[in-house]
Amino acid sequence: MSYESSPPKVVVPSVHELIKEKITEIPNPYIRTSCFDHEDHHTNQSTADHNIPVIDVQGLLSGESVLADSEFEKLHSACQDWGFFQVVNHGIGSLLIENLKSEMRNLFELPVEERKKICQEPGDQMAEGFGQLFVVSDDQKRDWSDTFYLTALPTKLRKPQLFAGMPVLLRESLETYSSGLKNLTMILLGKMAKALKMDSDEIEELFNDCLQRMGLNYYPPCPKSEQVIGLSPHSDAGSLSIVLQLNETEGLQIRKDGKWVTVKPIPGALIVNIGDMLEILSNGAYPSIEHRVVVNPTMERFSIATFHSTNPDAEIGPAHSLIDPPHKPALFRRETLKKYYQNFFAHKLNGKTTNLDFMRIQNGDPSS
Numbered sequence: 001m002s003y004e005s006s007p008p009k010v011v012v013p014s015v016h017e018l019i020k021e022k023i024t025e026i027p028n029p030y031i032r033t034s035c036f037d038h039e040d041h042h043t044n045q046s047t048a049d050h051n052i053p054v055i056d057v058q059g060l061l062s063g064e065s066v067l068a069d070s071e072f073e074k075l076h077s078a079c080q081d082w083g084f085f086q087v088v089n090h091g092i093g094s095l096l097i098e099n100l101k102s103e104m105r106n107l108f109e110l111p112v113e114e115r116k117k118i119c120q121e122p123g124d125q126m127a128e129g130f131g132q133l134f135v136v137s138d139d140q141k142r143d144w145s146d147t148f149y150l151t152a153l154p155t156k157l158r159k160p161q162l163f164a165g166m167p168v169l170l171r172e173s174l175e176t177y178s179s180g181l182k183n184l185t186m187i188l189l190g191k192m193a194k195a196l197k198m199d200s201d202e203i204e205e206l207f208n209d210c211l212q213r214m215g216l217n218y219y220p221p222c223p224k225s226e227q228v229i230g231l232s233p234h235s236d237a238g239s240l241s242i243v244l245q246l247n248e249t250e251g252l253q254i255r256k257d258g259k260w261v262t263v264k265p266i267p268g269a270l271i272v273n274i275g276d277m278l279e280i281l282s283n284g285a286y287p288s289i290e291h292r293v294v295v296n297p298t299m300e301r302f303s304i305a306t307f308h309s310t311n312p313d314a315e316i317g318p319a320h321s322l323i324d325p326p327h328k329p330a331l332f333r334r335e336t337l338k339k340y341y342q343n344f345f346a347h348k349l350n351g352k353t354t355n356l357d358f359m360r361i362q363n364g365d366p367s368s
């Protein structure tokens, strides 16, 4: 892919550096009002919801048909009704997760000079390195978080200077983690295709060389946490996102039936959420889920979000095997992955609209 025609991006300072100055007032660019208005997360926050589905991946793959069938049914209804679930027995070892946890801290503690070498550069559409994504203007409100973004797969799209600049042990762990998550993603997508009665070859062909990006997120504590937001409400652009919460600090919330529901971390579990690309691919059957991150007044939070999109040169749109007009018309048009992402990165995060409105066919007119 090439991204030359991307709009310039604004590179914002690190929140981590900001709080080292022991601030008592929150700088204006971080203070939110509109985000929390009548849905203030302190007045409308649900307690952790224990009904969030949990899928046992070993069970899903088990030769024992009763267990496999029940996990398969659970997966299908989680995708239809929640767009969100946690997975256990997923094949990512606990030692690897422990290593990632300590190495993430080292990454965000890198000395300023080391950090500078692997910062985002203005104009880089994929905004890789340290920084915030989706800051498209100087006067835009900013999220209370620092992120390190990288493309992990396909390997030919990696930025060598980022891999060279990160702590060595982190690089090694991310390598193992990246291939483990690609496997898990292919397993889950394969089962979803089966549940949707999609041609499984179509999924295999679209994702066999998939684009995998990672966001390593650090949410510093904020003394006035009710004034800021860690990550603005959004749905993810890719197909499946897999989130690893590296400590016990709550923060991730999903919007379910109009309410924000806090996701309680299950130790060792991974969070899977459906992104806009899967809503498009499934022609609306598996809707993407809106989510956001709130910040804790005293405790920091770390997470790694891994996003899986189709192969970089693919065209996205509803699966051919799901479309059969006039009874089953396409709800979304087709577009190259490159143009889809150009649209995504050119907008600030704003709930669940950016990608789906760009792709939706209005009034049955495929050309609109």
Ligand SMILES: O=C(O)CCC(=O)C(=O)O
Pocket: 215, 217, 231, 236, 243, 245, 252, 291, 293, 303, 304, 305
């Ligand atoms: O930090 C999290 O739990 C979620 C991060 C997320 O939603 C994202 O990076 O898109």
Ligand SMILES: [Fe+2]
Pocket: 234, 235, 236, 241, 291, 305
């Ligand atoms: Fe997200």
